[in-house]
Amino acid sequence: MATNPDPADGADHGRGGFAVADLMTRASNGDDQAWYTLVERYAPLIWSICRRHELGDADAAAVGQNVWLKLADQLEKIQLAAALPGWLAAATRQECGRILRVPPGPHDAGHAPGTRSIPVDDARTAEEELLAAERHAALREAFEHLPPCCQQLIALLTQDPPASSAEISARLGIPAGSIGPNRNRCLDKLRRHPAIAALINPDAGTAA
Numbered sequence: 001m002a003t004n005p006d007p008a009d010g011a012d013h014g015r016g017g018f019a020v021a022d023l024m025t026r027a028s029n030g031d032d033q034a035w036y037t038l039v040e041r042y043a044p045l046i047w048s049i050c051r052r053h054e055l056g057d058a059d060a061a062a063v064g065q066n067v068w069l070k071l072a073d074q075l076e077k078i079q080l081a082a083a084l085p086g087w088l089a090a091a092t093r094q095e096c097g098r099i100l101r102v103p104p105g106p107h108d109a110g111h112a113p114g115t116r117s118i119p120v121d122d123a124r125t126a127e128e129e130l131l132a133a134e135r136h137a138a139l140r141e142a143f144e145h146l147p148p149c150c151q152q153l154i155a156l157l158t159q160d161p162p163a164s165s166a167e168i169s170a171r172l173g174i175p176a177g178s179i180g181p182n183r184n185r186c187l188d189k190l191r192r193h194p195a196i197a198a199l200i201n202p203d204a205g206t207a208a
Helices: 020-028 032-052 057-077 081-100 120-144 148-158 165-172 176-192 194-200 202-207
Strands: none
Touching (some): 020 081, 032 057, 120 194
């Protein structure tokens, strides 16, 4: 059975199956595929921070572009893979503040942050933000691959406030007694999607 790697050694393999440290090295040496893999892995983190700052799609895209440009310039200076999420989070908050004309926080002032300027708490928060963003992205991807009937049922069950059994029965044209079994079947399909399966069982996701 595989053991969980220590995040500090850069052994986190992420979605692409390669260690982040290896991706960083290859990307800094001009490997486009490694760079695209880094962008795919960490884009949800940047997007989630932009959303928390209530930026629109255009502003969020501008923030992301500026952050990636900064990273391309600074990548060789980031010595630890574990520092990358904190670097990206700090740079994103700095760019969001610039767009919103909000003075930067004490850890985001000046130029793009370096590995030595990321406090431990910031790095830990960035990792939590990344995990939450990855879970959200995986759930959205799995949901979009469900049959339309499952999408409609889950949407009605998870809206706030949730729809009543009578309303669901009327809108979907199914007996009220079949709502529970249909929900279970839909959730089972959701769990079997590769993106969700990789979150539930990381070893299986890496092997795949």
